[in-house]
Amino acid sequence: MDEQLNVAPCGYLSLDDEGAILEINETLLGLLGYNFHEVQGRHINLILPIASRSFYQLYFYPMIRLQNKVEEMYISLKSKTEQDIPILLNAFRNERDGKMFNDCVCVPMKRRYEYEQALLAVKRETDTRNKMKKKQIAELDLLRHELESKQNELLELNKKLQKLAVTDELTDLKNRRSLQENLSLNVTLHSERFQTLSLLLIDIDYFKNINDNFGHMMGDNVLRELGKILKDESRKDDIAARYGGEEFAVILPNTNKSEALKIAERIRSRVEKANWDMPNITISIGVATSLSGDTENTLQSRADRALYVSKNRGRNQVTHANDLVHK
Amino acid sequence: MNQNILIRNNVNVAGRGTKAMLFAPGFGCDQNMWRLVASFFEEHFRVILFDYVGSGKSDYNAYSPSKYRDLKGYAQDIHDICAALELKDVIFVGHSVGAVIGMLASIQEPDRFEQLIMIGPSPCYLNDPPNYSGGFEREDLEALIDMMEMNYIGWANYLSQVIMKNPERPELSKELEESFCSTDPTVARQFAIATFFSDNREDVLKVTVPSLILQCSDDAIAPIEVGRYMHRTLSESTLYLMEATGHCPHVSHPEETVRLINKYLTTTFAGYTSNG
Known part of the structure; x- marks a missing residue:
């Protein structure tokens, strides 16, 4: 060589x-x-x-x-x-x-070898870290999705509970508590804005007889049917509620005496003409329209008195509280 | 679809015969490895060459780490190629891991294959004492894979794409173009792991297609004990010991490789006459 x-x-x-x-x-x-x-x-x-x-x-x-x-x-x-x-x-x-x-x-290439080994080690480490990061991000995403869907479920449940809390189960109208809250709120709002507000209190005539003669099932049917009629006759902002056994109420925001009487009369007549599969069902209605200085209590008690008068005068009629005062 | 597969696997068909002879390269190399052997068979056969997805001139975009995680993904590609070309009664010639891939394909669709010709096959590279000697300890295989990793000429390209986002380096592309060996480090590493850490000994028992094993002397990758194991375990096999040394007789000893394949086919087929 x-x-x-x-x-x-x-x-x-x-x-x-x-x-x-x-x-x-x-x-x-x-x-x-x-x-x-x-x-x-x-x-x-x-x-x-x-x-x-x-x-x-x-x-x-x-x-x-x-x-x-x-x-x-x-x-x-x-x-x-x-x-x-x-x-x-x-x-x-x-x-x-x-x-x-x-x-x-x-x-x-001892030195270069070590250098390249170090580079490869860094690369592998980076790869592993990237893989882990991707995995962690995916896990976080999954958790976030789970959280969101749980939150939605919770919101949905809350809505249901809220509805249950303010709803009368039998008629699907507002319940007594909700009626009181809404009435109080409306009275305050209307007096602030100098607007008039009317309230109907409705009672089914001789309801005890229906229960006694036809049974509670039929009685419940009547309550449900009346609930439907009230809902049907309610305008967008009106609030219909069942606040006792056979006692109902409708809050009529921004409504004066004559409008309130028209609505009340329409409800009364519709109930009278409805086909009930039993001897005629009728209702008595007391109407009150807000005056300055009214509270929900004063308004309610005037409507209650008007209802009492409707009952006393032979039922199946509408009475406005203002007409009592003048007598 | 058919056309896509032919492009995906860079399938090339030549030859004047009707009977299909499909050549599968070994680990990490492409169809160029067959160039000293395959052309010989063109006179009597329909010679089909291809590249694995991730090697040679295959479509690298078709590479999927989950599909090619193990050899089954590569066997699926053999099915795809056979289906695309409507091949039947194929004479399959596989080198090294290519032989094992063909073996897996034949288990799934035995009717497609008439003969398996395996050059330096190994169903398992790891030693499994006391009954099986694959020739390697785990450290040896890891060192081999590391050595491959240090040699990928695609590294610079890979790193530059990853780190500097340099789209291309023309001088490197040319080098990659000329190379017939694995160039994409991530693909090659996964293929290496799928190849060298696979254990297909159970599958050897399931083969029904007749086979020829061409076993080199002094093969560091598929030692003679492994060839004997294959011969013992395959249901219907012939073992030829070659004078050729090493692991690539089709490159180092193309004449002997052609002669032995010919001899086997002549004894197996009536009507096929060799001119070799």
Whole structure:
């Protein structure tokens, strides 16, 4: 071998197609800790750790055969003392005197190897961290969705409870508590705005007889039917409620005496003409319209008195509280 | 759909025969690996070459980490190719993991395959003492995969895309173009794990298609004990020991590879005459 190549600052190795070592320079022998006679003619596997043997067969061999060259291949060699020596390898497939030689040059890359290992480690760490981050984000998303749907369920439930709290179950009208609240609110609002407000109090005539003669089921039916009529006759802002056994009320916001009487009369007449599957059902109505200084109590008690008068005068009629005062 | 699969797997068909011969490359390499062997069969067969999704000139966009997590995903691609070309009674030639992929495909659809020709197959690379010796300890395989990782020329491209968002480096693309080995580090790593950590010994028992095993001497990847194991376990197999050394006889010893395949086919088929 050329003396300069023998001691050049790189390893030099020549292999035949079977992988036998034909030539090797001093530099590489020094790196491996072998002398020439120990490696000459031996298979390259002698100086390759197990992983490199596979790598040699999987990559180096097909490449040099199909492309006649190998460039910048990283591979590990194994020294006589079984130490791994990472190297960078270039190879050409050259023909000399009719024979094929796979000529390789290699440079140890200990420092570069460590540097690349560190880079790869960082990359793997980043990959793992990214994967974890993605997973955590997905988990958070899931939790957020669950929370939202729970919140919606809760809102839905609240709505139901709220409705239950203000609703009369049998007639689906407002209940007594809700009537009081609404009345109080409306009285305040109307007096602030100097508007008039009317209130109907309604009582079914001889309701006790219905229950006694036809049973509570029928009685309940009558209550439900009346509830429907009241709902039907209510305008958008009117509030119909059942506040006792057979006692109903309708709050008529922004409504004066004559309008209130018209509405009351329409309800009375509709009940009278309805088909009840039993002897005629009628109702008595007391109407009151707000005066300045009214509270819900004064308004309510005037309507109550008017109702009492309707009853006394023979039932199935409407009486307005103002008409009592003048008498 | 058919056309898509032919593009996806870079399928190339040549030859003057009618009987299909499908060549599956080994780990991490593309159909170029067959160029010293496949052309020989063009006179009598319909020769079909392809690349795995993620290798060679396949459609990298078709790569799905979940599908190709194990070898079944690759076996599905064999089915797809056979279906797209309406192949029947195929002579399947697989190198290394390609042989195992073909074996899995044949278990699913035995009628599609007439013969399995396996070059350096291994159903399991890990040693499983005391009864099975695959040739590798876990550390060896991990070191091999790390070594591959250090060698992907796609790295720079991969990193630049990830970190700097540089869309392209023309000089690198050209290098990738010329290379016949795995270039995409993430794909190749997953393929390596699917290949080297798979255990398909149970599947070997399920093969019904007749097979030929071509076993090299001094194969560091599929040692001779593994070839003998395959021969012993396969229901109907022939084992030829090759003079060729190493793991890629179709590259290092194409003449011997062609001669042995020919010999096997001649003894198996009446009417097929070789000119080799």
